[in-house]
Amino acid sequence: MKRVCEFLLLSSAVLVCGSLMTVGCAPDKTPPLAPDSPQLKAFAPLPGAMESPKNPITEEKVALGRMLYYDTRLSKGQDISCNTCHRLDNYGVDNEPTSIGHRGQRGDRNSPTVYNAAGHFAQFWDGRAADVEEQAKGPIMNPVEMAMPSEEQLVRVLKSMPDYVAAFKAAFPDDKDPVTYDNVARAIGAFERKLLTPSRWDKFLGGDASALTPAELGGLNEFISANCQSCHMGPYLGGSLFQKLGVVKPWPDTSDLGRYNVSGNEADKMMFKVPSLRNIAKTGPYFHDGSVKTLPEAVSAMAEYEVGKQLTPDQVQAIVAFLDALTGEIPADYVKPPELPTSTRRTPKPDLSD
Ligand code: HEC
Numbered sequence: 001m002k003r004v005c006e007f008l009l010l011s012s013a014v015l016v017c018g019s020l021m022t023v024g025c026a027p028d029k030t031p032p033l034a035p036d037s038p039q040l041k042a043f044a045p046l047p048g049a050m051e052s053p054k055n056p057i058t059e060e061k062v063a064l065g066r067m068l069y070y071d072t073r074l075s076k077g078q079d080i081s082c083n084t085c086h087r088l089d090n091y092g093v094d095n096e097p098t099s100i101g102h103r104g105q106r107g108d109r110n111s112p113t114v115y116n117a118a119g120h121f122a123q124f125w126d127g128r129a130a131d132v133e134e135q136a137k138g139p140i141m142n143p144v145e146m147a148m149p150s151e152e153q154l155v156r157v158l159k160s161m162p163d164y165v166a167a168f169k170a171a172f173p174d175d176k177d178p179v180t181y182d183n184v185a186r187a188i189g190a191f192e193r194k195l196l197t198p199s200r201w202d203k204f205l206g207g208d209a210s211a212l213t214p215a216e217l218g219g220l221n222e223f224i225s226a227n228c229q230s231c232h233m234g235p236y237l238g239g240s241l242f243q244k245l246g247v248v249k250p251w252p253d254t255s256d257l258g259r260y261n262v263s264g265n266e267a268d269k270m271m272f273k274v275p276s277l278r279n280i281a282k283t284g285p286y287f288h289d290g291s292v293k294t295l296p297e298a299v300s301a302m303a304e305y306e307v308g309k310q311l312t313p314d315q316v317q318a319i320v321a322f323l324d325a326l327t328g329e330i331p332a333d334y335v336k337p338p339e340l341p342t343s344t345r346r347t348p349k350p351d352l353s354d
């Protein structure tokens, strides 16, 4: 028995060495990074919640926000909710290049994930909303998304259901007239502020050196030597600054100029928010227009256009292995679809006109 164990130990050591070789670690003899390595100062584990002093998270707001998030009656056709494009059981995305909204219309940008998004310094690919509360108002009135014709119509829908009126009262007890567009956004925002997906990467940063496999550690080394963390940093590996897409080599497609469309400043042409890389293995297709299907292609493109480096297939594979370790756990209980208030005779009917 002892012999067998020794043999197993030996062969698994050989396997580990073998996989280090294939990820390109062994040739340059880079030792694996430890959780306290100075190179990892750029990163941090996820917080317990993404708090905002402007919109404190309360149980009542979260419960209301969860209902609103899942309720298709917030759309003109009563067929689209936030969850249609940001599926909470699917890492917060629809896996479409661009999303399908009211009357089957497609927008021109890819849906980013709502998981871990509330912690970003700004919302949307071009950062045009400051926080998730401001962001939540965009899609409800957007004619190619949920297409609600007006604030009044939205409030009319919600006030037609006594259970909603009660839920708004509970969530905003100091307000005389709590069923408002602003409070819809606050409740959804409070719900989003706890949409977090901690992963093995967080365990590793927390001090558990064995939380990442040798292949993933090899990929982490490659990620750092390619200087990806100069933009993809912090707890979200992104979400903390704008950068030019095509900073060292012009990006071929300039039909969407990013932040320039918001600011009109010449210097903002092709500037986009550096997206988070949390759950990136699950949230393809990639980039603001969803133009790139696979993660290895996206990693190669980044190396070429953002750092001016041609990565070998082994290096790309290694980085992808590291990125896989950023896939976290979906908080299944927190995102369970709630029971929604029942419509009444006063609730407006779906409207599928333009
Ligand atoms: C029809 C599809 C669709 C619907 C419905 C939709 N979204 Fe989005 N969402 C998008 C797209 C596309 C973007 C990116 C748009 C852009 O950057 O210009 C986006 C961006 C976001 C972002 C920004 C994330 C980031 O990393 O910047 C958040 C948060 C978000 N949506 C939450 C919501 C909420 C909450 C609702 C419901 C009130 C909702 N969305 C409804 C498609 C949709």
Ligand code: HEC
Residues within 6 Å of the ligand: 125, 223, 226, 227, 228, 229, 230, 231, 232, 242, 243, 244, 245, 247, 272, 273, 274, 275, 276, 277, 280, 283, 285, 286, 287, 288, 289, 298, 299, 302, 303, 306, 307, 319
């Ligand atoms: C100079 C800043 C910068 C550097 C360096 C950089 N990135 Fe990016 N990254 C960006 C920006 C900006 C975007 C968003 C591009 C867009 O608008 O589609 C992005 C997007 C991505 C995406 C697609 C995300 C999504 O949700 O679609 C991946 C994957 C990615 N980067 C990985 C990497 C890797 C791996 C490296 C290192 C080889 C790297 N990046 C280096 C700025 C950078």
